[in-house]
Amino acid sequence: AGMRHAKKLSITPNVIVGDFDSVDSDVLEYFKNQNLDIKQYPCKKDETDMELGLDEAINAGCDEIIITAGIGSRMDHTLANLQLLFNLLTKGIKAKIVNENNEVWLIDKKTVIEGKAGDIVSLVPMTQEVKGVTTTGLEYPLNDDTLFFGSRLLAVSNVMLSEKAEVEIKSGYLYVMKCCD
Numbered sequence: 001a002g003m004r005h006a007k008k009l010s011i012t013p014n015v016i017v018g019d020f021d022s023v024d025s026d027v028l029e030y031f032k033n034q035n036l037d038i039k040q041y042p043c044k045k046d047e048t049d050m051e052l053g054l055d056e057a058i059n060a061g062c063d064e065i066i067i068t069a070g071i072g073s074r075m076d077h078t079l080a081n082l083q084l085l086f087n088l089l090t091k092g093i094k095a096k097i098v099n100e101n102n103e104v105w106l107i108d109k110k111t112v113i114e115g116k117a118g119d120i121v122s123l124v125p126m127t128q129e130v131k132g133v134t135t136t137g138l139e140y141p142l143n144d145d146t147l148f149f150g151s152r153l154l155a156v157s158n159v160m161l162s163e164k165a166e167v168e169i170k171s172g173y174l175y176v177m178k179c180c181d
Helices: 002-008 025-032 049-059 075-090
Strands: 015-018 037-040 064-068 094-098 102-107 111-114 120-125 129-136 145-148 164-168 174-179
Touching: 002 015, 002 025, 015 049, 049 064, 049 075, 064 075, 075 094, 075 102, 111 174, 120 129, 120 145
Parallel strands: 015 037, 064 094
Antiparallel strands: 094 102, 102 174, 111 164, 120 174, 129 145, 129 164
C-alpha cells in the first residue's frame, strides 16, 4: 500500500515498483498521470515488493536506506523485512526500519544509539550466538557477554542513561531496537 501512503503524505517517489495488488485504481492512475518511472511486476514472483524496492535503491547507488511502513500488521512481512537488513548490512549499506514506535537496525560491529535519557533499547540476536556484547550508556550494562538466539534475552528493555549509548559486538549479528509504547 506504499502508493496510498505516498499520496496521502504528498510524497512523489522517484520510482514506483511492485505488483500493485493492494493499490486502488484511482491512486495508481494518480501516479501514472505524473509520468513517473513505474515498474509493475506480476503478483506471482519470487521477491517481495520490499525486496524489489530495495533492489532499485541499491542499483541507484544508495548507501543509506530508511525503510518506513516495513513494520505492519502482517507478522510474516515484518519478519521478512527485518531479515532484509542482513542483505543490506553485508553490502555495506546503512539501513534501518522505522515506524512511529520503533527504530530497528542490524549490526555486526560497534554502533552508536542516539536518543534521550529514558529511551528503551533492546538487543535481540539474529544469529545463534552473538559474542562479545559490550554496552555503554545503558542502565543495565553488558560486558563481553554472549547473547543466544531464542534464549538468554537479558538485553530486552534496557534504558538509555543519556543522549548516546554504544553497543559493540565481536561476532554474530544483533538487532538493535529503540522502542516506545
